[in-house]
Amino acid sequence: MDTQQVYNDNAGKWLRLEPSSLSDFTARPLVFEACGDVEGRSVLDIGCGEGYCARELKRRGAGDCLGIDLSEQMIQAARLQEEQDHFGIEFQACNIVEFKPARRFDLCIAVFLFNYLRVEEMRQVFAMVYQALEPGGEFVFSVPHPFFPFVRKQQTAPFYFSAEGKNYFADVNEQFEGEIWKRGGEPLHVQCVHKTFSDYFEGLRSAGFSTLPQVQELTVTPELAATDEAFFGPLLNEPLHVLFKISK
Numbered sequence: 001m002d003t004q005q006v007y008n009d010n011a012g013k014w015l016r017l018e019p020s021s022l023s024d025f026t027a028r029p030l031v032f033e034a035c036g037d038v039e040g041r042s043v044l045d046i047g048c049g050e051g052y053c054a055r056e057l058k059r060r061g062a063g064d065c066l067g068i069d070l071s072e073q074m075i076q077a078a079r080l081q082e083e084q085d086h087f088g089i090e091f092q093a094c095n096i097v098e099f100k101p102a103r104r105f106d107l108c109i110a111v112f113l114f115n116y117l118r119v120e121e122m123r124q125v126f127a128m129v130y131q132a133l134e135p136g137g138e139f140v141f142s143v144p145h146p147f148f149p150f151v152r153k154q155q156t157a158p159f160y161f162s163a164e165g166k167n168y169f170a171d172v173n174e175q176f177e178g179e180i181w182k183r184g185g186e187p188l189h190v191q192c193v194h195k196t197f198s199d200y201f202e203g204l205r206s207a208g209f210s211t212l213p214q215v216q217e218l219t220v221t222p223e224l225a226a227t228d229e230a231f232f233g234p235l236l237n238e239p240l241h242v243l244f245k246i247s248k
């Protein structure tokens, strides 16, 4: 299924002003934490969707902020929200693989973008990010955990990718279809172009990053499960997402 169409067709479902989808609880808060003190720092949000993360970083005091997304409908939703918020976030519709930044940034985030790109496209984007960052700038991104579709086979709420008959090593660049649920019960269609851990590490190195990334494997913790057993409980201790943070 075509990614641009998936997001153009579902932009209305994605627009949210407070945490609602599973990963708004299991991943995005940790992404924001990993960004640290963003006061006055310029931010490039790639695969920004309808602007949820850019808005949160602005609330935390971020400076100049540019969001890029493939889907015109997601960008339109982001701009409509910006008309109400006046955060001063700039949004641009563009395929990130073709994006050429005209300025440099202190921080780049990519929240569940790379699961839509093939390995070679991701490497091109890593290289672009390296060029776009100021010296000492930081790159924070989250992706589905590469093991998740192989470890969790049930195709049920609140999150799954279908990897039936697929192999961890042989099926790199294969696209797995999946769904992630909103807490209210509505599923969102998501996709995962499969990559191994090596693909992320080698991609960062070949882009020019020469330090070790900080890596956090994210799951549903017992504390989170205790807040809503019915919703979070089925994924307790499953390897859901991975967060990478690296400096230029």
Ligand SMILES: C[S@@+](CC[C@H](N)C(=O)[O-])C[C@H]1O[C@@H](n2cnc3c(N)ncnc32)[C@H](O)[C@@H]1O
Pocket: 003, 004, 007, 046, 047, 048, 049, 050, 051, 052, 053, 068, 069, 070, 071, 074, 094, 095, 096, 097, 110, 111, 112, 113, 116, 117, 190
């Ligand atoms: C799961 S959504 C996440 C959106 C946002 N980062 C968030 O956390 O709410 C993934 C986004 O990546 C965008 N995307 C996928 N492929 C892209 C590409 N080649 N260039 C730019 N954006 C892309 C989709 O349009 C979608 O909005």
